[in-house]
Structure formats: C-alpha cells, structure tokens
Amino acid sequence: MPELRKDPVCGRWVIIATERGKRPSDFKNEVEQRKGGFCPFCSGNESSTPPEILVYRPYPGAPNSPGWTTRVVPNKFPALQIEGDLDKAGEGMYDKMNGIGAHEVIIETPNHDETIPTMPLKRVEDMLWAYRDRILDLRKDNRFKYILIFKNHGAAAGASLEHPHSQLIALPVLPKAVIEEMNGSRRYFDNRERCIFCDMIRQELGAKSRFILENPSFVGFSPYAPRFPFEVWILPKRHIPHFEGCRESEYKLLAEILQELITRMDKVLQGPPYNYFIHNSPLYDDHHNDFYHWHLEIMPRLTKTAGFERGTDFYINPTPPEEASKHLREVELRGPD
C-alpha cells in the first residue's frame, strides 16, 4: 500500500511507494519515452489496460473492444490505491495515512498520432466531457477531498507513453498548492466582496497587453506573474467555482478555445512538450462558493528548473508575459510553417 506522509515543517504531503520501491539501478533510462512498438492505448489493444471505467462509442459494442472514441481506464501503475481505509496515524513527530485514491487515464482518441490541434473538435469536447463525468462519479466517494485532472504531452514533459492521454488523480487530502489558492482567493474576497479571478479577467480584457483570445464563454491570457515562459491560462468569463458546474453548451466552447490555444502554441514554439492541469474547487465544497473560480493552466516545457527554484519556490522567467501573449495573439495559423 502506498503511504501519504507529511513534511512536518512546511506541511507538504508526498506519496511514498512503500512497496516495490525503486532501487538505485531502476533510475537508468527513466527519461526515455517508449516510442514506436506496441501501444496499450491504441484501438485493438484494449486487453492491455485494466477494464474500462467509462467509454464513449458512436455505435453500440462490447466493453473493452474496438469502436470507442474516448476511453477511461485505471492507471496500470497507480500512484494511489483505490481500495482501503485511510488509517491516519503518527510516527513519532510525523504524520501519515494510507495512500488511498484514484489514478485514472483518459485515452483521448483511438488514433496514436493525433494531437489536440489535429483531433476533430468533437474529440476534444468528448475528452472534456470524460473529465466531467469522472469528477461527478468520484465526488460520491467521501474519502476524497480533491481531484486533479492533468495532461503531460511529450517525453520532456513527463509523458511515458506517446498516445494522447490525460490523467486524473483523486486525493484524500487537499494539496498544498490548492490550499494556497483557496486561502489567497478567500482573503481577497473577504476584503473586497469580489472574486479575484473575476477581477483578473476584467483587468486582462481591459488592458489587453496579456490577452490572447476569447469566445462568448472563455478567455485565454498570459498571467501577470507566470512561472514559465509562454505559460497561459484559460478561465470561464462568468464565475463558476467548479469545472463540472459548466453549462452543457460551454464544454464545446472550452474545447474550441483549448484547441486553438494549443494550435497557436504549437505554431509559435514548434510543437513544444507541455503540461496542463485544471485547478478546481475542493470536492467537499458546495457548488456555490463566491471566491474561487476554476481555471486551466498550460505550461510549455522550455526551461529547466534547478536548485534555485527547488530551494525557494521562486521562478526566473526569461520571457515577459506581454511578449509571450503577443506572439500567441499574432501568429499566422494558415500558410507555411
């Protein structure tokens, strides 16, 4: 059973693989991505993954057989285990609990070589629906406090398989980064009776120096203090605390802006590796909080973090967001590469 342990000084939880721990020699070639060869996520190879939890098919068909367009399966090598109790305990001055949680893979398409920019828009929309359906299902399990949806694209961004996929991790504790965002936005609301993200949207749509693109429901811009070059956020224009609280019609508009933004990023930065994740309200929160506003953060992987960042959580960003957004705003999407 994996174990959750808490750093007693700064309060950060970590997941420790207490069984099958990696030995020193297991780290060789850690950075290599499996390229070519057999892919467990491709259509026809359904038996190579654990049985599917969710599947979208245009026509009826047997479970775990070809014909699907989007498929969600448990991670074969999960960071957390779904069965069991938390058994919170101390160990001298330290705190721990069992590593209970869900770790799922959203296979975005049956086609190995597609990317978000080249997928049919409907596929991107279905991926977002799969995110939503899984959150709504996992919300029912009251052992969980938070769900992170994230995507690693490219070996340099930590993807160990090439086939387009996102991941979901449900956690029994609130992660430190989420506590900080919740506290910061609650503090802002307490002072001003306004959502900090709603204010940010107003300022960015007004000043336009970091604005990139918008549609009736969403806006994409470079944040004022980005950690990484070409970091970009997408926010719903109206105040929505939870990702799964969007109107049904909004997922298509989200798919449109996400696809276009990554297409622009691919063009400007020649298909960079990237990570994105959705910052959402905690699960136990009702659907009506006034102060937190879900959003999606995209971070291309262009620079390396090192001792300074690890020691301070302070980042050196060599590209001002005003320049990054200008490139992403003005890039010509048609015409030769």
Added chain:
Amino acid sequence: MPELRKDPVCGRWVIIATERGKRPSDFKNEVEQRKGGFCPFCSGNESSTPPEILVYRPYPGAPNSPGWTTRVVPNKFPALQIEGDLDKAGEGMYDKMNGIGAHEVIIETPNHDETIPTMPLKRVEDMLWAYRDRILDLRKDNRFKYILIFKNHGAAAGASLEHPHSQLIALPVLPKAVIEEMNGSRRYFDNRERCIFCDMIRQELGAKSRFILENPSFVGFSPYAPRFPFEVWILPKRHIPHFEGCRESEYKLLAEILQELITRMDKVLQGPPYNYFIHNSPLYDDHHNDFYHWHLEIMPRLTKTAGFERGTDFYINPTPPEEASKHLREVELRGPD
C-alpha cells in the same frame, strides 16, 4: 531592469526578464550543456568573467590572475541587478518591484574536472568559507531579505557549465518556500518550546531507520517525507539558526560530511546529476532565534516532475527514504566500481 512580480492568488514572486526577453526561437537547445571547448571558469581565463569579488590564494598574486584556489565573481548573466532602488508599485490589482539583487558564482576549484568527491577536503572547506564570507558581506546591504546558496551539478540538474561551481542569489523579498518553513517551525516552537529540527534530529538519531552518517557536529539522514528519491539532508546537531553562525572549527566537519555524502551518492547512483541548497534564517533575523535551524538539502535528479506536481505541489516518490538511506549507509566506498 528585471522585474519582480507577485502572483495575486498564491503570493508567489517571480523574476521576469523584462529586457532581452527570450523569443520563441531562443529555446531551441536550451537543454544543451557546453561541453569541452573554452571554459570561462578555468585558471588562466580570469578575464572572461566579471572581476572577482572574493578570492582565496595560497600565495600573493594580482587580482584576476591565476594562482587562486577559490574565486567568487558576479554572474555574467544575472537574474537580478545589483544597482538601483526597489521602486515598489502596483499595476491595477497586481504588485511589482524592480529586480534588485545579487547573483554570484562561487568557482570551487581552478581544475575543470574535479568534483566534490575528488577535490582535496581543504577545497570543499574553502567553498563553504566562501559561502560564509559572501553572506557576511551581503548582510550589510539592507535592501536584501534572504540569500540562497545553491549548486546545480550536471546538465540534467540545470548546470549550463561543467566546471564545478555554486551560486548565490540575494533577494529583496522572502521566498514562499522560506516563509512556509519559518511559519511551520515557529508554529511548532510556539506549541512546544522546542525547535522542530532539533526534535527531528533526536528522532532520526534514535530510530536510525533513515540515518546515514554523522560526525561530532553534523548528521546526514533521509527526511521522513522526501519529495525526491534519495533526497538527503545535512543538519548541524546543535541549534544554529544561521549557516554563517557556525563555529570556525565546524566548517571542516561540514566539508567532511558533505564530501562523504556526495561520494556515497555518486557510488550508489553512479554519479547522478543533483541540486543542493542551504536553507538559512532570513537576513533581518538576529542570530539568536530559537525556532529555525539552518540545513542543507541534496536532491539527486532521478525522476521528472510533470503536470501533477506542477498543479498540486504534491510529489510522488518511488523510493521510500528508509530504503534510500539503507543504500547510502551500507555502500562500500572502497573496492571496484
């Protein structure tokens, strides 16, 4: 002038290079380390660096000429600028100030191919003395609140030059990671009247399951909740809030334990890339705080962080610290590789 900007939600400061910002095409080959060829840190190439700030020489000699053993120079491409005022200002709802600070390079040896394990012990000790001397000098500048000393070893750990060197960055604000450690350890002290790090040392020296090595003044162990596999901390056994507050005789003992620990790490993990940094009390603090205990954290670079870590500040560590410390404790240092 670089700019410091604050994320309004979570309070994290970032350094934005507002001039000479990197354009999209500048990120190609970002990961390449200059190997072979001309090295600006080698003896004889003193004119390739800005003039030295500090130098140790066994025999008298002209400044910026060969014959030195340890040399400190300003970083040629500093993240922060030493001259100017902070000019704190708002930009709508956001906060910023000028990127004032010091960014220095500690060249640890004139010999390009040495590493901490292969250097004479005296050289490692001198490196630590250089850290101390620079902190004592920069403390006098009351624009600065914090100094981070760190080392990136190997291209995968972010080192852009091969020649052994450490870095120092003096900051006009307290970094988020430091605020969190100060708050956490102050809270612990307020409850118990004991330093949390002193308690940790007692528990680790008692249980021994994460212990690696010790000498009369220092102890090295794997922390209870490490972010990374084979992460190791060195702490002074007695309560010392500031690195520069060690007794003169203690720097040699620190050099010994640091050299031996990295030698063991090199042997167990076959010379991994790594980062280390010193967590110290803030500069404005007097030298007598009861609750914070300086320490050095070493993190080999064996795994990649990706969307999950970026989105949560939650880490998945595939090697329990009890196993990592066992390998580091029991490794045979003599004999064949």
